[in-house]
Amino acid sequence: MGAAKSKRVPRAVREQQMLDAAVRTFARRGYRAASMDEIAEGAGVSKPLVYLYLNSKEELFSRVIRRESAALVAAVTAAVEPGAAADRQLWSGLKGFFAHTAERPDGWAVLHQQARTQGEPFAVEVAAMRAEIVRFVTVLIGAAAKEAGCDGELADREVAGLAHALVGAAESLAEWANARTADGTSAFGVSGERERPTAKETAATLMNFVWAGLGRLMAGERWAPGG
Amino acid sequence: MGAAKSKRVPRAVREQQMLDAAVRTFARRGYRAASMDEIAEGAGVSKPLVYLYLNSKEELFSRVIRRESAALVAAVTAAVEPGAAADRQLWSGLKGFFAHTAERPDGWAVLHQQARTQGEPFAVEVAAMRAEIVRFVTVLIGAAAKEAGCDGELADREVAGLAHALVGAAESLAEWANARTADGTSAFGVSGERERPTAKETAATLMNFVWAGLGRLMAGERWAPGG
Numbered sequence: 327m328g329a330a331k332s333k334r335v336p337r338a339v340r341e342q343q344m345l346d347a348a349v350r351t352f353a354r355r356g357y358r359a360a361s362m363d364e365i366a367e368g369a370g371v372s373k374p375l376v377y378l379y380l381n382s383k384e385e386l387f388s389r390v391i392r393r394e395s396a397a398l399v400a401a402v403t404a405a406v407e408p409g410a411a412a413d414r415q416l417w418s419g420l421k422g423f424f425a426h427t428a429e430r431p432d433g434w435a436v437l438h439q440q441a442r443t444q445g446e447p448f449a450v451e452v453a454a455m456r457a458e459i460v461r462f463v464t465v466l467i468g469a470a471a472k473e474a475g476c477d478g479e480l481a482d483r484e485v486a487g488l489a490h491a492l493v494g495a496a497e498s499l500a501e502w503a504n505a506r507t508a509d510g511t512s513a514f515g516v517s518g519e520r521e522r523p524t525a526k527e528t529a530a531t532l533m534n535f536v537w538a539g540l541g542r543l544m545a546g547e548r549w550a551p552g553g
Numbered sequence: 554m555g556a557a558k559s560k561r562v563p564r565a566v567r568e569q570q571m572l573d574a575a576v577r578t579f580a581r582r583g584y585r586a587a588s589m590d591e592i593a594e595g596a597g598v599s600k601p602l603v604y605l606y607l608n609s610k611e612e613l614f615s616r617v618i619r620r621e622s623a624a625l626v627a628a629v630t631a632a633v634e635p636g637a638a639a640d641r642q643l644w645s646g647l648k649g650f651f652a653h654t655a656e657r658p659d660g661w662a663v664l665h666q667q668a669r670t671q672g673e674p675f676a677v678e679v680a681a682m683r684a685e686i687v688r689f690v691t692v693l694i695g696a697a698a699k700e701a702g703c704d705g706e707l708a709d710r711e712v713a714g715l716a717h718a719l720v721g722a723a724e725s726l727a728e729w730a731n732a733r734t735a736d737g738t739s740a741f742g743v744s745g746e747r748e749r750p751t752a753k754e755t756a757a758t759l760m761n762f763v764w765a766g767l768g769r770l771m772a773g774e775r776w777a778p779g780g
Contacts, residue, residue: 487750
């Protein structure tokens with residue numbers, strides 16, 4: 327049935343359906359255990375057609391990584407208001423990030439959990455995307471320090487460290503907020519933590535935390551080991 | 554030479570040497586690409602002796618994960634001063650974490666980058682260790698809120714979110730601080746970021762950030778989208 331149906335669908339559309347099925351399968355099974363049979367079935371096509379269009383499992387995985395990376399960067403970029411104050415840019419970027427990862431939890435799982443550790447050439451593509459986001463956040467924190475008139479207070483290396491901390495915090499929160507049990511249902515509601523937080527709530531938790539911390543750092547306040 | 558030499562060394566000592574070599578190889582090559590030949594050579598023993606003592610690559614990897622997880626949890630636990638104020642416990646725990654990951658970058662790479670995504674049963678062991686650390690941090694943040702007399706200000710779910718954010722930030726910072734180029738040298742000094750930060754500097758960057766942010770959150774301050 328799948329093979330007959332596939333003849334009427336343009337190749338570009340069919341390829342996106344294959345990539346959609348591949349994202350689901352890679353996210354749930356992992357790259358190594360994912361089978362081309364399951365991906366073909368998920369896309370409603372024959373396995374030979376998947377090979378004809380996308381060549382190999384490696385190439386399919388590369389295409390998935392590139393598509394999901396581009397979608398994530400596009401979502402964050404579109405969310406940010408260029409020219410706004412640094413805090414507003416950070417807030418809108420965080421909202422865009424958490425909204426996108428909540429909408430596409432499988433894409434996020436492939437980028438965050440699968441692609442980074444499958445060696446070359448996959449890890450390099452995700453590392454390049456992550457480095458781009460870290461650079462963007464570094465610039466925002468630097469700009470915020472400048473707006474607050476205290477760019478001397480925060481050394482460059484500390485700004486770079488804070489950007490890495492913020493990106494890691496966002497990744498960990500996205501993983502937590504989208505946690506799923508083995509049967510594919512939400513991990514919230516079974517673990518006693520009640521409902522899954524919304525993307526905006528998650529963004530607000532992190533933004534409050536980050537901005538309050540940066541505000542004090544820029545004011546020259548430091549935590550000191552007390553009695 | 555290795556096989557002859559191995560006869561004089563007690564089994565327990567020899568096994569630790571094999572695990573040491575395995576950690577290096579898994580961290581550098583990844584689990585799949587790591588070869589038992591390289592591990593045997595690194596330990597200065599014959600490959601059959603590695604199989605005799607540790608059975609299979611899967612079991613070797615499991616043993617490495619268990620040893621490195623236990624060492625990390627022990628290092629953090631030993632660093633924390635029980636009964637101290639929450640901020641002091643967090644500070645000493647962070648110092649312990651960054652000191653340990655700086656001393657054992659290969660062990661950290663195996664736990665953080667390899668084990669989490671190699672499927673069952675490896676991912677489960679690392680997830681259990683991570684959950685234990687998140688629980689500990691959740692308790693500390695809850696205790697800090699209580700000490701500050703504002704446990705009503707921070708909802709339980711927000712405390713859980715902050716703990717996940719903090720753990721993710723620490724993981725990302727440890728990865729950054731221990732970053733290595735492909736040839737095994739420090740990534741600092743080539744990327745224009747100068748020297749590698751010390752464990753204490755990294756802990757201080759995160760502690761300042763976290764504590765200042767928590768302080769403001771507990772005082773009821775929230776970031777609000779301005780004009």
